[in-house]
Amino acid sequence: MDQMLDGAPETFVSPGDDFLPEYALFDPNGKVLESNVEGKKLETLSGIFQEDAYSLYVSRHTNADVSRYTYADGSTIIFRWHYRAEFTNPVLRDMLPPFEYLWLATFGAALVLCLLFNTLWLRRRLAAKLKLFSEVSEKIGAQELDFTIPHAGIREYDQALGAMEHMREALYSALSSQWAAQQEREAEIAALAHDLKTPLTLVGGNAELLLGEELPGSSRKMVETIMAGNDRARQYVASLLETAAGGDEAFENTSLSAMFDELGNRTMAFAETKRVCLQTHNGLEGTVSIQRDHLLRALGNVVQNAIEYTPAGGNVYLESSMAEGGWQVTVRDEGPGFSKSALHHATERLWRGDAARGTDGHNGLGLWFAAEVVKAHAGQLELDNCESGGVVTVRFC
Template structure:
């Protein structure tokens, strides 16, 4: 009775496996170790175009292109060693002659004595995957081309605008120098000078973005005192008198770096600190040193930054304020600052909480 029951279980198992193979959407084919096809499910017929009657007993090379026959030797060698082959991407030929990109998973077939008697193949048509990949690559190349053209346009536009803006600023400064302090128009001239200075800074930032994109932002290193540099940059802000600046470092800290580019980083950080700190607030600066690194921090008393913005704060054109905010900017100052610091072999980070101000910290090697 147990033998009969065991026989029924085996029959049910075989029937279940046969149903799975028959209903599979993937082509399932079995063959002997000599490559003779012994089974062929309906999905294989749909994929390759051969019926069971046409294919059973034929050699598997019937569906293998001539330039890929060597793959069969490799497959049979692996199967003969009892190894499984997974996700092997190749090409097979349908009855119509159409070449079909497929992904093969091949397993050895054992008899009751655990001897390898053949192989079972599962073939999946990856034509759509290949087409999608090619389309993705095409779109990627198209985006790269458009991005390059965009960078070239920005560089050309910024360069062309820089000359007339520089001339305009020069004329305004001459007018400013030759205008009587009591003249009511002096205030208007001073406003024009400030606006042309903003335009000049914007053009320089756009040019720097373009240089970064094409790898032409060069560093000109020199040996200098970074504390003296911070004092010099601060002198351009303290005259405004709307904020307090606290910088207590006095002892020289020597470093090998591009002084002009680090001035640019510090100026960007100070501009942001002043922009977001209410009038009368304090901006605190500090230079700290280790045997290998120099760290500069700029702390403000501004509105702070939401945690959701912190991971992207140094991304190109990213702004952590609402689009309708009265605070101006294109979101490229911090991006440029990060790139300059990274090109020095350093790092930059921000620590902030909404409503508690922010501190921007960059560190660079003392020698590079």
């Protein structure tokens, strides 16, 4: 612009398309002869064509961005400019916003993208650390306590994980002590039961010898009472030894169908001696990892319990099926059913308080042992009643 007006030129010379300031050339009557703008921008330049309008505009704008020059032929040119970076290419100048605005917009967009990518990265990293909490909680919930909780690398997370580590150590110590005490108690019971076998055998043998002698009626009756009591004591000792055995049996892949058939064969003879009809239905298939002998004894206890409480001539139904996500065994008898108290306590150790289902000959270990074995196999033992009698359902996931 300074070059155009340098030396007070007498005529207007067109500056070309790359001229940055806005300009408009007017004749003495205010008609536009030439301009590089149009629309509102041209209207602004036309509005300050008159001398008084131009002076008023300059007085109101301390940092005036306009200039006015009159040539010798009477034509007047008005310039208007902006102090900002502009594209030198006129096409880009028309298509795009001012470079300063475009640069700010680009910078803002880049900043937003950086924040977005940083947020996504942080989210992924925090999610990975939060997964650690879930894994630790699952292990503690499953009582898998023989491990060390790692650090997350985030101070707040590490503080929370440290608290979980203290909890894990406390639980591990408590459960270890409980397990040791239980093992010691089981060993003591097994030792006591084993020590009782010899004197009970001697008592039973001597009583049998006495029964072989000619005894008065009252003496024979007392010896028979001794024999009956000795038999019950021996059954009790056998049950104690059975509950103490098998805890170290290894898990092995076993055919469910074959195991169920063996369960039926084992209990069929006992049902015949009680004159009870044992009806079986085998709906199992596939293989699972179980303590085979241990589980057979446990399920056998459930079946024998049902047979003992079923009157002669009655039926016991032993059924199995594949359930959603697992399998189950159901034992249904035609006895008196479980009392309200038995439904809550029959699986407790040494519980013998069910008046509805007589306790003669029972030591309160059968269903407790079965429940413990089922629990060790991640199963559930449920007691209930039906129209015909009692129902025991054993479910495995």
